[in-house]
Amino acid sequence: MNGLARACWLGAAIYAAAGMIFGIVMSASGDHSLAAAHGHLNLLGWVSLALYGSFYSLFPVAASGWLARSQVVAAHVGVLVLTPGIVLAIDGRTEALAKAGSIIILASMVLFALVVARTGTRKPATTMSAAE
Numbered sequence: 001m002n003g004l005a006r007a008c009w010l011g012a013a014i015y016a017a018a019g020m021i022f023g024i025v026m027s028a029s030g031d032h033s034l035a036a037a038h039g040h041l042n043l044l045g046w047v048s049l050a051l052y053g054s055f056y057s058l059f060p061v062a063a064s065g066w067l068a069r070s071q072v073v074a075a076h077v078g079v080l081v082l083t084p085g086i087v088l089a090i091d092g093r094t095e096a097l098a099k100a101g102s103i104i105i106l107a108s109m110v111l112f113a114l115v116v117a118r119t120g121t122r123k124p125a126t127t128m129s130a131a132e
Contacts, residue, residue, distance in 0.1 A: 004063035004072055008053030011076055015045025037086035044105055045079040052112065062119040071111035078104035 001009070019042040026032050052075060056063040082101025089098040 001057055002060045002063045004068055005053045005056040005060075007072055008049045008056060008075075011079075012046050012049035012053060015041055015049060015079060019046055034087055034090055036090065037083055040086055041079065041083045044075075044082065049075060049079075055112075055116070059119050062115050067111060067118070068115050071108055071115055074104055074108035074111060078102075078108050 019038060022034070022038045022041060026034060026038060052072060056068065056072075062068055078101050080101075081097055081104055085095070085097025085099070085101045089095045
């Protein structure tokens with residue numbers, strides 16, 4: 001597994017665990033008012049990062065260069081800004097972080113689209129070494 005795919009998968013696992021803890025806390029308290037933040041953490045943190053990691057594992061050539069690294073950094077930063085931003089917005093304190101996180105997440109997806117387009121018709125990796 002290349003470094004960028006590993007960064008995606010490790011982040012995805014951390015966000016999944018955090019999302020599970022978030023869900024358990026909501027369930028135990030009976031207060032589901034933050035369900036939107038929980039859902040976004042799971043979807044954008046766990047699912048999106050896992051999908052990015054899968055793509056970068058299948059197309060390791062796509063994982064090289066500043067564009068792919070910028071995309072993954074933006075994805076992580078977006079999750080880390082958006083999730084608490086949604087909590088603050090739901091609490092009626094401010095929407096600024098949620099808005100900023102949304103823009104960062106969107107930028108990450110646009111960068112991902114560029115990475116995919118740049119990868120073009122290259123074939124996915126089909127061989128793995130014993131170390132992988």
